[in-house]
Amino acid sequence: MELLIPGLALVALMVWASTRIKRTAADAFAPETVETAEFSIKKPEGWLSIAVPKLPFEAYTKDYAPPPNEEIRLGTASVEVSKDGPDKAAAAAVDGANIVDELREKVGDVHYRVFTLNRSKDDLELLELVKLAEQNGKVYTFRIKSLAEPAADFRRDMEGMLDSFELK
DSSP, X not given: OTTHHHHHHHHHHHHHHHHHHHHHHHHHXXXXXEXXXXXXXXXXXXXXXXXXXXXXXXXXXXXXXXXXXXXXXXEEEEEEEEOSOHHHHHHHHHTTSEEEEEEEEEETTEEEEEEEEEEEETXXXXXXXXXXXXXXXXXXXXXXXXXXXXXXXXXXXXXXXXXXXXXX
């Protein structure tokens, strides 16, 4: 009997902690707007932005690709910043890929170039969505990658995230 009360208290504490951890993990994959001093991105549900990225922004999906590629994330996203000119950055972004579509747009004072690319890497066919923007002598390259031919709803999420990328 002496151990029953502390045992029940320990079990209750473990259940509370487990529930709290699950809720926190689920919140990490919830949709959110990621804002920095230079840009903003609306991250859709199912994507996790890395807390300590090597680049200004990095994210990946909770889900993995279907077999036989189950060790690969369904999607990844990143923002790279360089001091190269926009033409050099565009050439680097599309190097070795097949350009499916290219679009130029202007939002406010910022000019954007958007590419849809097909790329082969290690016997995998990949889809890349790339958005380039230049401001204050810096070129921002926002890149989203997935396996080729993603599901329609996942493709919409990728395109929505790409469209939401804006410089401040």
